[in-house]
Amino acid sequence: MNLGEQILSDLLAALIELYPNIEVENTKSKLSTVLTEYYIQKVELGEVHPDLEDKIQLFISAKRLEGLSSITLDNYFLELSMFDDIVKKKAGDIATADVRMYLSQDGTLKISTIKMKLSILKSFFSWLASEEYIKRDSTTKLKAPKDEYRFPKALSIEELEMLREVCETVRQRVFLEVLYTTGCRLSEVQGLNKADINQHNMSTLVIGKGNKQREVYFSIRAMYHLNKYLKQREDDCEALMITERKPYRRLSKRGIQRKIGVIAQKAGLQDKVSPHVLRHTFTILTLNNGAEIIAIQELLGHSSPDTTLRYAKILMNESVSSIKNT
Numbered sequence: 001m002n003l004g005e006q007i008l009s010d011l012l013a014a015l016i017e018l019y020p021n022i023e024v025e026n027t028k029s030k031l032s033t034v035l036t037e038y039y040i041q042k043v044e045l046g047e048v049h050p051d052l053e054d055k056i057q058l059f060i061s062a063k064r065l066e067g068l069s070s071i072t073l074d075n076y077f078l079e080l081s082m083f084d085d086i087v088k089k090k091a092g093d094i095a096t097a098d099v100r101m102y103l104s105q106d107g108t109l110k111i112s113t114i115k116m117k118l119s120i121l122k123s124f125f126s127w128l129a130s131e132e133y134i135k136r137d138s139t140t141k142l143k144a145p146k147d148e149y150r151f152p153k154a155l156s157i158e159e160l161e162m163l164r165e166v167c168e169t170v171r172q173r174v175f176l177e178v179l180y181t182t183g184c185r186l187s188e189v190q191g192l193n194k195a196d197i198n199q200h201n202m203s204t205l206v207i208g209k210g211n212k213q214r215e216v217y218f219s220i221r222a223m224y225h226l227n228k229y230l231k232q233r234e235d236d237c238e239a240l241m242i243t244e245r246k247p248y249r250r251l252s253k254r255g256i257q258r259k260i261g262v263i264a265q266k267a268g269l270q271d272k273v274s275p276h277v278l279r280h281t282f283t284i285l286t287l288n289n290g291a292e293i294i295a296i297q298e299l300l301g302h303s304s305p306d307t308t309l310r311y312a313k314i315l316m317n318e319s320v321s322s323i324k325n326t
Contacts, residue, residue, distance in 0.1 A: 008032055051090040055133060056080045059124050062131075079120045092134045094125075096141050103142075115144045154284040155277060159269055166266035174229040175241065175259050177222035179275050182206075183282035183299055184216055186275040190253045192240040194230060199223075208301035216299060 012028055060077050068076075086105070087098050099121055103114055122139045129137040155163075160180070167173040179189055188206040196204045203217045218226060235242065239250035251259075257275060264273035279300075286296055293309060 051092075052084045052087070052094075055091045055128060056084065056124070058131075058133075059127055062127065076120055076123075079117060080124055083121065091128055094138050096138045099125075099139055099142060111145050118142060118144055153272075153277075154281040155269075155272065159267075159272065160281065162267040162269065163263055163273065167263060168266075170225060170229045170232060171244070172259065172263055173225045174222075175256060176263060176278070177225050178218070178240075179256075179260070179278040180282055181219040181222040182216040183279050183286070185209075185279065185301070186253050186256060188301075189275070190241065190251065190256055193238045194233075194240050195238065196240070197226065197230075199227075206301075212301065214298060214301050 008028065008031055011031055012024065015022055015027060016024065056077070059080070060073055063076065064073055083102055086102050087094060089098065099118075102121075103117060109117075118139070122137075122142070125134070125137045125139045128134045163176055164173065167176060178184075178192075179186075182189070182204070184206055185208065188208055191207060192204060196206075198204060201215075201217070202220070202223050203215050205213050205215055207213055233242075235248040237248040237250065241251045241256060242248045243251055243255070260273060260275055260278070261270065264270045267273075283296065283300065286299065
């Protein structure tokens with residue numbers, strides 16, 4: 001039995017099952033007449049369906065007419081070819097679950113790679129739906145994964161010393177030491193007042209996210225420069241970090257960032273240093289000295305230990321082993 005006879009027999013059997021009273025010979029004759037106008041090719045189990053290959057070629061041709069670059073078209077074709085090698089279905093039969101399975105099959109892919117793959121598939125299926133090749137876009141419900149948060153690298157002990165050495169004023173040194181030794185966020189340091197400093201405990205209370213209060217600590221070195229700075233002050237402003245000129249007032253977050261930027265530039269580290277980097281450097285220092293995760297969580301003001309664990313894992317992978325307690 002050739003392929004045409006096989007499909008005729010299969011279609012007839014399906015119709016008889018649906019309509020038991022069907023006129024078999026008459027129906028067979030009409031189906032045979034219709035099928036003679038088509039070239040029929042059977043898709044073997046596990047074989048890429050030619051329908052999907054055809055739709056990919058149509059899509060690439062359409063995008064070429066839209067003026068997309070050859071590099072973009074090559075990337076589209078490569079990705080869609082990998083997709084049809086895995087899915088092996090007609091375009092109209094592909095479900096959301098098929099796309100999700102394809103994107104999740106390799107657990108080692110980076111978030112950026114998954115987002116790129118999904119973007120191409122969304123473009124493809126959206127085009128198929130708009131051109132009415134398929135009834136529905138199977139990627140509509142799929143959302144791009146959130147970007148992985150990449151922490152900036154911590155400074156080495158040599159880089160910290162470079163920053164300290166270029167400080168020309170006590171004020172600069174205090175800004176550096178307070179941000180570094182407390183591990184505070186910029187907004188937390190910016191909100192500190194002179195009266196908040198606990199000389200006995202060498203600590204201060206800061207207001208973090210969620211309006212939660214916590215205690216952070218200064219090193220002996222930081223406390224020395226902080227007291228020296230406070231003794232030099234002759235103003236009545238309550239803020240710990242104030243403007244350089246009258247009328248003295250609390251320095252803005254942007255103002256503190258600029259001061260740290262000036263120090264970093266003098267040290268030749270302008271692309272590496274920020275208040276946020278100093279916070280990460282504090283974290284690496286604390287981790288390398290064997291602090292418990294729960295203690296680090298409290299010092300950093302994380303609401304969940306999961307956040308601290310994720311933070312610690314990423315930072316330890318990028319840490320500089322030469323950082324030690326000073």
